Structures are given as structure tokens and as C-alpha cells.
Amino acid sequence: MAEWALPHINLELCTRCGACVEQCPGHAVAMTADGPSFVQPFNCTYCATCEGVCPQGAIACTYVVTWAPGKQHPLSTAESAEIKKRTSASSAPSAVRP
């Protein structure tokens, strides 16, 4: 098992629209010359917001992450609840560039 789970990005499907970068609450992913990249990987809470907003299905949370009893990601409490609220309120991408 990997020490840290990150979403998988398929750069062949990615159109570099930037939606995942704009919506990532932890600023874990940023746009580079090669496409979106995990520039702050330890900020990723594996919330799946990026997966939800990607219009191409190019970024995906492919692991099921479970935390040991009494443990949780330091960013995963109130922020996580807010993310779930936002993503369940709208199934359509909210920041997609043409």
C-alpha cells in the first residue's frame, strides 16, 4: 500500500482546462507546461473534487482510502464537510473554461 494516495491524471484525455486546479481546496494540483501536476501532494485530502469537476474524466480517485481508528487527514474535518456539501449541491462543473 502506498504511503500517500493521489488522484490519477490521464494526460492523454486532459484538455488543460484548469477546472481541477481552480477547484482543488488544498491547492495540491497546479497547471504546468506539461498539464496539471501535484505540486503540493501532501495537501491532497483525496476529496475527489477534481474528479467531480473534470469534464473529460481525465482525473480520478481510484483508491478507497481508509484511516486508522483515531486518525484522519489534518485537512479533512470541516473542510471535507464543506467540500461534500458543495459537490453534492451541483453535479455540473462550475468552473470550466471554453
Ligand code: SF4
Ligand atoms: S482529491 Fe481533492 S485535494 Fe486532492 S487534488 Fe483532487 S481536489 Fe485537490
Ligand code: SF4
Ligand atoms: S479538469 Fe480534467 S481536463 Fe481539466 S485540467 Fe484537470 S484533468 Fe485536465
